[in-house]
Amino acid sequence: MTPSVFAVSWVEWMAYKCLWGMHPAMPGLTLPPFPDDVPTHPLRVVDYQLIKSRDNDEIDKLWRAATELGFWYLKNHGADNEADEMFELGAETMRLPLEEKMKYEEGDDGFSFGYRASGVRAVDEKSTNDTTEFINVSKDDALAWPKQAHRSYPSTVNARMESTVIPFVQKALAINQLLIDVLNDRLGLPKGALAKLHKAEEHSGCVARAIKAIPVSSSVSEGKLHLSAHTDFGSLSFLHNRLGGLQVLAPGTDGWQYVKPLPGHAICNIGDALNIFSGGILRSNIHRVVPPPKDQSKFERWSVVYFTRPSDSVELRALADESPLIAEAVSRAPPGKFDTGVTAKTWLERRVKSTRLRNYKGAQSWVEYRGTEDPELTARMGA
């Protein structure tokens, strides 16, 4: 593909930037820029179109990003319009009366499709409750529409299933699937080995999500978390946010650093399942969400994510039999480290369930919540 395909006029670019800086729930309101004096972690920028054309230098860049930090920016992915529509869907859904939204609440059993109310989850060991609400639409429900695969959704989701959810799911599925295929080949796995574990037509925990976090007053914002430190539960996340607040605890650094949102760039990150399949070669890095920095803190914070997760029945273990590279990585790890003995479905349920306040068992819940993060980093989680 030639660069001219992506060229946009200055007018188009300015119009795009203005739109991007607008608040999803308050059109017309322009958000303050991300401050330049807070600790920020640079991410590698990966060009999706170059990956698609199997450009070797770009694939090297993706590989370094996926193995060193596990986070990268993705540009030229072509899903901005679909993500924008998902922000709208999120805003419309969160505006529904609480009583209406609660009819679709996920409950305390580890189910992760539907509405997740704020205040029902712990964000730290002291069981401080969260200030974040989610709408999670299952990929299976979107693809089965108008039939139901798992559950029903609020009217705002149904009304946008065809115009918004399905197009977003399809774009995100294709993007994540291609990135997974490229990583598959670099891991030395037989062609399509990882794709077989993530078949779109099989039931899985894949979801399209919109998240809303309300501003917290500055007197309590010190130390307050919107989302606790975690690794993502599945394989690959495709994230869109406009305000700062996402932070990573990167290897070789000794504190949390912001990831700056960039117009036109999604943020991708590896989750636990790819970390396990690859014997730890692909990194599932700890991250969290704090209130947006400085002038941005007064605003609601919204994000939209698509999580690709393995099919429900897939067992989470390193694919050492299929790749010498993975076999070698496993041989260097403590015995059994990448042999979880559970399916993707059980892994997801355990992690979702443990932080619900009704199931909360103090520090033990944090042990149950743990993903693949390495113990050295976990010890610094409060850093």
Ligand SMILES: O=C(O)CCC(=O)C(=O)O
């Ligand atoms: O909102 C964000 O920027 C990150 C969200 C996130 O980490 C998640 O939903 O797992």
Ligand SMILES: [Fe+2]
């Ligand atoms: Fe996450």
